[in-house]
Amino acid sequence: MKIHYYPGCTLKQKMTALDISARKAMERLDVELVEPEGWSCCGAEYPLTEEKIVGLAAPIRVLRQVRDEGGDVLVTTCSFCFAVLKRANKAVQDDPLKHKRINAYLRDDIQIDPLTKERTTGFEDYNGEVKVLHLLEFLRDRVGYPKIRERLKRDLKGLAVAPYYGCRILRPRGEMAVDEPDSPRLFEEFLGAVGCSAVDYPFKQECCGSYVSVSLPAAATEASYRILRSAAMAGAKAVAVSCPLCFYNMDHRQEAIKEAFLDFPGLPVVFFTQLLAWALGVDKSLLGLGEHAVPADGLFTEIPLTEVRP
C-alpha cells in the first residue's frame, strides 16, 4: 500500500528520529510512505483570526498536490503539521468564503515540471478532497492493531510507558477530535498493541509550554516538569510523544528541569514510532537514539518474541 506522507520541516533536519523510525516501521507493515512532490512548510500555526487567510495557502497547496497526484489520504506524524493541515482542510470544506478566497490565491500558482522545465498554471480548485490522518489514527483505522500484533518481532515485556498527547491532536474538540479530548484512548490502545503497558496519569493532555519555551523558557520548563513528574509518579519508565516540539520541551529541556526542580530524577522521552519500529524488528541503529538528550537506549533491550500474543 502506498500512502501520501507529509513529514514537515522539523522531521527533515532536527528530529529525523521520528521520520526515519516511522518509515521503517511502516515498511514492516507493508505501507510505503510517499512524500508529495515539492511540499513546503505547512506554516506550523493555523491562523485563528478570520482575516489571516494567507496562512491557509501553504497547507492547501500541499493538500492540492496530494490530490493531483491521485492521493485521497495524507498521513502526518508531527502534531503541529497534523493540526494545520486538518484544520485548513476543514476550513475549505465548511467555509465557502475561505474556499473561494484561498482558491483565488492559489489558482495562479506556477508549476515547473522537474524534467521538461515546462511552466504550467491554472489549477483546479481544491475542495477538501484529501483526508488528513495522524499516523496513530492511520494505524488504528487503516492498518489495524491485529495486523501490528501479528508482525511483532520483539517483546517489550509490558514496558510502562506514559502516553503524552499534548495539545494539538485533541483540541479544539470540534475540529481535531482524533479522540475524546478529556478521556482519550487512542495512544493507550496503540501502546497496548506494540506490547507496552500504558500508564494512566492526569497530565497526558496538558500543554508542555509549546512555543512559549522560546520566549519564556522558565514557563515551559515548569509545564514540562509537571507532566514528567506526574508520569514518573504514576510509575512510567518513559514518556511517548508524537510531536517534535513536545519532544524538545521534555527531552532537550530536561537538564534545565533538573536544575530548577531538584526532586526530579529524569525520565526518558521517546517517539511513539520508535517503540513501534523496535517492536516490529527494526534495527536499533535506525531508531535515531543519538538525537536524545536523555539517553533512551536502556529501554530498547533485545527480547525476541517467544510466544504468540492473543
Place this chain on the structure above:
Amino acid sequence: MRVKLKSGRDQRKFIQRIEELSGENVFACYQCGRCSAGCPMAPEMDLLPNQIIRLVQMGLDEEVLRSRTLFLCASCFTCESRCPKGIDLARVMEAVRHVLDPKGKDAFGPGEISPELAQELPQQVLVSIFRKFAK
C-alpha cells in the same frame, strides 16, 4: 482588580472588531473561570484568561492590549475544550493580538534568539512563535 469603566464609540468598536476577527461571541461568557483554572500558563499571567474576556466585554481596550497575557497564551486550546459556553478563547487572544498597533514593536522578534539557540531549536517552534508574537 479595579478598572475605570468607559462607554463610548471606541469601546463599542473594539468589542465589534474582536468579535469580527475571532468569530466568537464574547458575551456568551458568564465568568465561571474554568479557562483560567486549566490554563498551563496562568501562573505567569498578569491578567487571567477569564479577566481578559471580561475586559473585552467591557470594551476596555487599553487594559487588554497592555497585558502580558497575550504573549503567554500557547494556543493549547485547553480553555476551549473546557468552556461550558463553547467559546474558543485562543481565538479571542489572537484577535486581540491582531488589533495591536501594527507599527509597534514585535512582542518577540528574531533578534531575541541567539544563533546558537536557533541552531538547536526545532524549526516548527521558530515558525510558530513568529507567527504568533511577531508582526
